[in-house]
Structure formats: C-alpha cells, structure tokens
Amino acid sequence: MAPRIATSAAEAVSGIHDGSTVLIGGFGNAGQPMELIDALMDCGATDLTVVNNNAGQADAGLALLIKERRVKKVICSFPRQSDSWHFDEAYRAGEIELELVPQGNLAERIRAAGAGIGGFFTPTGYGTMLAEGKETRVIDGKGYVLETPISADFAIIKAQRADTLGNLVYRKTARNFGPIMATAAKKSIVQVSEIVAAGELDPENVITPGIFVDTLVTIGGTK
Secondary structure, rough: OOOOOOOHHHHHHHOOOOEEEEEEEEEEOOOOHHHHHHHHHHHOOOOOOEEOOOOOOOEOOHHHHHOOEEEEEEEEEEEOOOOOOHHHHHHHOOOEEEEOOOOHHHHHHHHHHHHHHOOOEEEEOOOOOHHOOOOEEEEEOOEEEEEOOOOEEEEEEEEEEOOOOOOEEOOOOHHOHHHHHHHHHHEEEEEEOEEEEEOOHHHHOOOEEEEEEOOOOOOOOOO
C-alpha cells in the first residue's frame, strides 16, 4: 500500500502521542530530520523516549525537546558533547533518564528489531558497567553480552528523494541510521526534498523499500 503523503511536517507527525518511543535519524547534523523534530515540538507530545545517535546539540532539534522537558528518556551513544548543555542540565537535575549504548550496539539493536531477531551476543561492553544486569556468556574463550532489540512506535527520518510508493534514496552519509530505523518502527515518517512518480528512481539506488514507509512529506531545500 502506498504511503500517506502529508501536506506539512505538522500533519506528518500529528499522530505521535504522549509516551511514544521515537527513533530519530541522523549522525549529528548529517541526515537529521530537523523540520520533523520542530513539528514534533509544536504538536505537544510529551513523556517521550527518544533513540538517537546523541542527546541533542546546541539549541535546535532534539536539544529543544529536552530543554522543554518533553523527553523522559534518551537512548544514545554520545550524550555529552561541548554543546549538549540542555541534556546536561536535565540529567544533573534528575529530570531525564539515560541509557548509554555503544554506537555499534545501538545500530545492531535497531537493526535486530527490524529483522525480527530476538537478541544477539557481542563482546562490546563485556566486563564493564554496561553489562550489569545483562546475560553474559563465554564463547570460545571470549566473553559476550546479550543485547536486546530496540523497537519503537515511530521513526522520523530524512531521505533525499522518494517515489509515490515510498521507496527511498538517501544523500551520501545522510543515510546513516535512517534505513534501519525505518524497519524497526511501527510507523515511519520521512521528510524528503522531492517525491517522484513510481518507476522514476533507479532500483539499484533504492535503500529503503516503500513497504517500510508510512508517511512522506516534502520539505523544500532538504538534502
């Protein structure tokens, strides 16, 4: 079934409700769906669990959601940066929860959810605080930690182009977390710079098949 084509970013995210778990694409600013995040701010949803590469930067995007205390928990790899002051303030005040996940594990946990994998063993984090409370095994003399999938109610991601069937093409490294996040959410909301007719995208360049896309919105000037 073809995805819904929203007329605005606000309409695209209007179904995100209080208490949702939301995957947000991007690696720093590369591929971050800023307009969708801004629309999420305006829609009023709160008590969110956000899964992202970091915990927000400066005074834009996810950082503003955290500043306004709309996020109850962040699952990320890089919570502290030179410009993560809104997360720092909320965390030190005990107003936000953090689940710290090494970046390779984060990507694989999201991918596992989309692939229907119930968990996987990784050596990353074995013997550290990150393994506390988790099942561990020694396999061929090496220690491993059991990691579980990260799924979500919604994914908001950015691609370069889509066709009317929802097939997505990304721009270079802006691809990053988008493809796996689209597969791991119940509903995927995607901002693109252009929507073309079915058949106009080179199938060899399609990274995310349309079956994983629920809503598309065109945002002018997005790459």
